[in-house]
Amino acid sequence: MFVDQVKVYVKGGDGGNGMVAFRREKYVPKGGPAGGDGGKGADVIFEVEEGLRTLMDFRYQRHFKAPRGEHGMSKNQHGKNAEPMVVKVPPGTVVTDDDTKQVIADLTEHGQRAVIAHGGRGGRGNSRFATPANPAPELSENGEPGIERYVSLELKVLADVGLVGFPSVGKSTLLSVVSSAKPKIAEYHFTTLVPNLGVVETEDGRSFAMADLPGLIEGAHSGVGLGHQFLRHIERTRVIVHVIDMSALEGRDPYEDYVTINEELKEYNLRLTERPQIIVANKMDMPEAEENLAEFKEKLNEDLKIFPISALTREGLRELLFEIADQLENTPEFPLFDEEAVPEEHRVMYQFxxxxxxxxxxxxxxxxxxxxxxKIEKLFKMTDFSREESVRRFARQLRGMGVDEALRERGAKDGDIVKLLEYEFEFIE
Incomplete structure (x- = not known):
């Protein structure tokens, strides 16, 4: 099964808790606090694995929860940081935050990594809170909670060239004769249910990756037919090869097909119109194909080069492959997302x-x-409520944030219940 879109849950590991401890060693008078800090929680990292081709593995495991850091120990010993959780993804995976729809990472090269959910920092031990006024604090922090989020993974096939066109125009046949790919070929619409990828080599030693995408039909950009599921795969291609059935055996006008498909590409993503497009007139071995091609050229007002071929008899393929290779050499890669970085300027970013x-x-x-x-929920989770000094510190922090005053303005009186997460407190004047 080809899976190219999936939603998963990721959570960075919580930090380890800080410890309250004191030195009680022989010959060490007034040893003082000796509680160590907790270790950092593990990050969830996505890494590109070249051998993967689909997101199938994520169908069976959709939750990724990284381990927490080790708790702090006595004698000021720091807890161990947790090892990162590395999740393998296929090349071409785009990771998007499901809530904000912001792109987190675009993973394309083997070994490329991106941190998807950061682990929390370790809590501080009581030796961190020692002051001249309070040299022996019975106070420590719990570890910071790790980031948790739902992310959408979208696979966009890494191909230099994308074959587009109506169903049954001969895209799969063309791919099968110019590469070693073996797509399913049959005499009915939507034989191709998933994108097929093949590597093509020209006679002069140049090579490129070509993808045969499921047939598009009118309205594909808005969800009609099968093609809309796979339009995303053409976003990475640098050259579009538009295959048209010149035999018109199915009763469609080749020029109307050409206009319809281009309109679908434009409606899906306006930037696809920036890519060079090579028009391929296929099935030229069929009767009336020559007449249809002449008529097509008349209707086509633009001065575009058309390559008449027959994928079945391999006629015209040599010239077509040379033209594709030439276009690839002169066409830069198109970034999937706008990058507004200005390399000439040096900017320092401040976060207020x-x-x-x-x-x-x-x-x-x-x-x-x-x-x-x-912020208040994170503060609550990092407070150790088993120690009175920690509870008093939490109360001071709430007062400093203005929580007490805000509750009074809302009409809270002595003895009223205040809830935070699944816990309840009494409001005391």
Missing amino acids: ETEAPNFAISRDSDGSYVLSGE
Whole structure:
């Protein structure tokens, strides 16, 4: 089965917890705090593996949760950092955040890596909190939670040349005779259900990858037929080879076919019109093909070169392959995504804190107050509630963020219930 689009869940490992410990060694008076920091949680990394061709493996495993860092230990020993979780993906995989639709990584070359979910930092041990005012703190942090997100993986086949055209115009036959690829060929529409890839070598030693894409029909860009599922695979191609059935045995006008397919490519992605397009008049061994070709040239107002071939008899293939190879040499790669980097200018980027609130307050059906927000939830998870000093520090942090004042403005009174995640607290004046 060819799988080229899938949605998975990834979570970076949580950091290890910091430790509260004190030196109690012989001949070491007033040893002081000696709790070590926790180790960093593992990152989830996607790495390109050349041998993979589809995203089939992700059908069976859709959750990737990296291991957490080791907890801090006594004698100021740092917990061990967790080893990264490396997930193999095929070349041509585009990783997109499912919520924001922002592209995280475009993975194309063997061995290329991208961190998809960062692990959390380790919590600090009590030796980090020692001050002249409090030389023996019974206070430590829990590890920072790792990043978790849903991501969409989309495979866009890495081919230099893409064959497009209506169903049954001879794309698969053309690929089978110019390369070692063995696509299924039959006398019915949509024989090709998945993109086929083949490597073509010309007589002068040049080579390139060619993809035969499932047939397009009118309305493909909006989801009609099979072709819309695979239009994404043509985005990486540098040269488009437009195959047209000049025999017109199916009753369609070759020029109308040409216009329709180009309109579909334009509607799907306007940038596809920037790519050089080679027009191939196939099935020239059939009767009336010559007349149809002459009529096609008359209707075609543009001065475009047309290559009459017969994939079946191999007539005209040599000239076509030379032209494709020439076009590839003169055509740069088209980036999938706009990069606005200006190499001449040196810019230093500063990240300022946004004025968005760190928390939000809502009311539950039972009248309790519900606190939410990424920063306040992270703070809560990193607090060790088994120690009174940590609880007092958490209360001070909330007060500093303005949570107490905001609750009073919402009408909270002494004894009211305040919820944060799955925990409940009492509001005390």
